[in-house]
Amino acid sequence: MNRRLARKWYDGIDRAKEILDISKERDLTLEEIEELKTLHTGYGGLTSFKSDQFFTPEVVTSFLVDMVDPKDGWNVLEFSCGCGAFLNALTQKNSNINLTGIELSYDLAQIASLCYPKANIIRGDALDYLAEFEGRMNLVISNPPFGMPTVRKNFEVARRASEQYFLEMAVRCLKPGGVVALILPEGIFCNSHTKPLRKWLMEKCYYLGTISLPIQTFYFAGTGVKTSIMLAKKKYPGHEAGNYPVFMAICEEVGWDNRGKPTGKCDLDKIREAYFELKPEQDAYLENSKTEFDVINF
Numbered sequence: 001m002n003r004r005l006a007r008k009w010y011d012g013i014d015r016a017k018e019i020l021d022i023s024k025e026r027d028l029t030l031e032e033i034e035e036l037k038t039l040h041t042g043y044g045g046l047t048s049f050k051s052d053q054f055f056t057p058e059v060v061t062s063f064l065v066d067m068v069d070p071k072d073g074w075n076v077l078e079f080s081c082g083c084g085a086f087l088n089a090l091t092q093k094n095s096n097i098n099l100t101g102i103e104l105s106y107d108l109a110q111i112a113s114l115c116y117p118k119a120n121i122i123r124g125d126a127l128d129y130l131a132e133f134e135g136r137m138n139l140v141i142s143n144p145p146f147g148m149p150t151v152r153k154n155f156e157v158a159r160r161a162s163e164q165y166f167l168e169m170a171v172r173c174l175k176p177g178g179v180v181a182l183i184l185p186e187g188i189f190c191n192s193h194t195k196p197l198r199k200w201l202m203e204k205c206y207y208l209g210t211i212s213l214p215i216q217t218f219y220f221a222g223t224g225v226k227t228s229i230m231l232a233k234k235k236y237p238g239h240e241a242g243n244y245p246v247f248m249a250i251c252e253e254v255g256w257d258n259r260g261k262p263t264g265k266c267d268l269d270k271i272r273e274a275y276f277e278l279k280p281e282q283d284a285y286l287e288n289s290k291t292e293f294d295v296i297n298f
């Protein structure tokens with residue numbers, strides 16, 4: 001990361017902390033709340049308090065929220081919400097959803113609850129909430145923590161790394177027909193040790209698509225990890241969808257290069273258009289698999 005960006009980053013962290021301190025003394029003004037939001041949205045990552053907290057840039061959060069198109073009354077979970085990059089895009093898209101955010105860091109959870117007072121923000125370890133949210137969500141959307149060594153007993157297939165646990169939790173929290181949209185490290189899609197997880201995912205879900213993101217996506221968050229977006233839909237019990245089309249796209253441009261210089265090019269609009277062209281055909285296969293029972297309940 002270059003010095004100018006690092007300075008901006010740390011100034012952002014300092015200012016966010018200052019505003020958090022003010023919030024302990026009195027209610028924040030609308031301007032202060034807007035400032036807090038601006039500090040953590042923009043290009044993402046400006047208010048990371050710790051080195052493993054890489055926030056998603058707005059161009060990606062709004063793209064992904066458009067793709068999943070949350071409907072009125074949906075229960076939506078962002079289980080590693082940071083200071084709210086996805087909460088921001090979700091509430092802008094549809095303010096009529098029941099939104100829950102979980103975040104381990106006290107400061108970040110505090111920022112999320114100040115900026116998104118209508119959302120239910122829980123400060124805690126998301127993996128402790130599996131039983132509470134199991135089977136309740138229409139949508140789970142996040143960029144979860146990657147590569148953190150994790151061991152939990154009540155998980156069926158996840159092993160070793162945090163992203164495996166978050167993926168299993170996302171799927172288990174969905175109702176049949178619910179959608180999971182996660183940004184994941186590319187290894188999870190191809191490593192041999194994650195094969196059991198992929199097999200389990202295909203048993204539980206209809207795989208909807210993958211969008212590969214370029215390395216520079218998280219430049220402003222201070223990391224060059226290669227990621228992809230995964231979209232899947234929880235199966236309706238006892239039904240298979242047959243040979244349905246799956247969406248695959250490679251995004252090469254997100255608006256800046258791998259030194260953070262604006263390029264004026266972004267592939268995400270084109271990708272979204274292509275997805276919505278395919279979606280009716282995909283939906284026709286997947287929706288036909290509903291039973292009377294599922295239709296009544298969802």
Ligand SMILES: C[S@@+](CC[C@H](N)C(=O)[O-])C[C@H]1O[C@@H](n2cnc3c(N)ncnc32)[C@H](O)[C@@H]1O
Nearest residue numbers: 054055056080081082085103104125126143145
């Ligand atoms: C990669 S960042 C992404 C934040 C946010 N989802 C976004 O897209 O901007 C992952 C977040 O997960 C949080 N986190 C790490 N372990 C967690 C856990 N066990 N439960 C809840 N949050 C956790 C970190 O503090 C960090 O804010």
